[in-house]
Amino acid sequence: MDTNKKRLLTGDRPTGRLHLGNYFGSIINRVKLQDQYACFFMIADLHMLTTDFDRTQDIKENILSIAIDWISSGINPEKSVFFIQSKVPAHSFMHLIFSMLVSVPRLERIPTLKDKVKESRFSDENAYSYGLLGYPVLQAADILAYKASVVPVGEDQISHVELTREIARRFNYTYGEVFPEPRAILSETSRVPGIDGINVKMSKSLNNEISLSHSFKEVRDRVMKMVTDPAKIRLTDRGHPQVCTVFSFYNILAAPELIDQVKYECENGQIGCVACKERLSELVNRLIEPIREKRFELERNPSGVWDILHEGTKNAIFTSNKTVSEMISKMKLNY
Numbered sequence: 001m002d003t004n005k006k007r008l009l010t011g012d013r014p015t016g017r018l019h020l021g022n023y024f025g026s027i028i029n030r031v032k033l034q035d036q037y038a039c040f041f042m043i044a045d046l047h048m049l050t051t052d053f054d055r056t057q058d059i060k061e062n063i064l065s066i067a068i069d070w071i072s073s074g075i076n077p078e079k080s081v082f083f084i085q086s087k088v089p090a091h092s093f094m095h096l097i098f099s100m101l102v103s104v105p106r107l108e109r110i111p112t113l114k115d116k117v118k119e120s121r122f123s124d125e126n127a128y129s130y131g132l133l134g135y136p137v138l139q140a141a142d143i144l145a146y147k148a149s150v151v152p153v154g155e156d157q158i159s160h161v162e163l164t165r166e167i168a169r170r171f172n173y174t175y176g177e178v179f180p181e182p183r184a185i186l187s188e189t190s191r192v193p194g195i196d197g198i199n200v201k202m203s204k205s206l207n208n209e210i211s212l213s214h215s216f217k218e219v220r221d222r223v224m225k226m227v228t229d230p231a232k233i234r235l236t237d238r239g240h241p242q243v244c245t246v247f248s249f250y251n252i253l254a255a256p257e258l259i260d261q262v263k264y265e266c267e268n269g270q271i272g273c274v275a276c277k278e279r280l281s282e283l284v285n286r287l288i289e290p291i292r293e294k295r296f297e298l299e300r301n302p303s304g305v306w307d308i309l310h311e312g313t314k315n316a317i318f319t320s321n322k323t324v325s326e327m328i329s330k331m332k333l334n335y
């Protein structure tokens, strides 16, 4: 890793295999960013507990799977640090210290809280846990442990980076200068719909995803199930691509000439939906094929992937411990 570059922190919760929504939403952006920044890529297993505290049985397998997906998609562990959040003590320590620097009403005003509560395992939406309320504080610890200058986020996460900046200022003002204020960079991403409709987000929990590890046949089957324009029944019917899920995938995946061609053929009743889907499934399979092959190779050597994670975690511990030492010294807790 080039230590002269600015640092970047981002990561994924270990919820399972990554899908096209993750690929176009963040992974391809990370592949570009890894050359511009010193990147710390975190597998956020502690964040997983904020909503799914009682579902820990798959976390270990999902950690391995995410690391395999990252590498197979082109994120290079020789350029960047891959690490497991819960194995780096600084995150928990800093989370605790930072929780003294932020008020409960401030956290209650975070716009994403309601969605998080819905996703969580708490049946009563007014009885969510202290840990769930504090997850943006844990994110502040994740970012500031590495003094990351930049954090790639979607629109909905901007408020979390703003909170991180407030916490950094509050710490620096109270105890002395330790933290830079990180900057959110909006990811240049495409929002990928689920196979069940253009207004539904792709998500494993909704079983509407095409995962990076799906087989050739699974990809084809899922594309064939995609929701199309209900008004186009026969090949010669004039369709409306703007309401069709298949067309939204062309918009994300295909070259501009092909997008124009599909639009023309659909609107003029020159193609049927089955043929249109067949062509899309070939496109998706062509994209996924090299990822699937690399995945297959890595799955045969899981200990090699764990070694990468353990090595990266050592690096993350080393870097974040330096931050903790500075904090302890400024706080006059160095006894």
Ligand code: SF4
Pocket (backbone or CB within 6 Å): 228, 229, 232, 239, 240, 241, 244, 245, 246, 247, 262, 266, 267, 271, 272, 273, 274, 276, 277
């Ligand atoms: S022809 Fe293609 S773009 Fe048009 S409605 Fe059918 S699947 Fe959608």
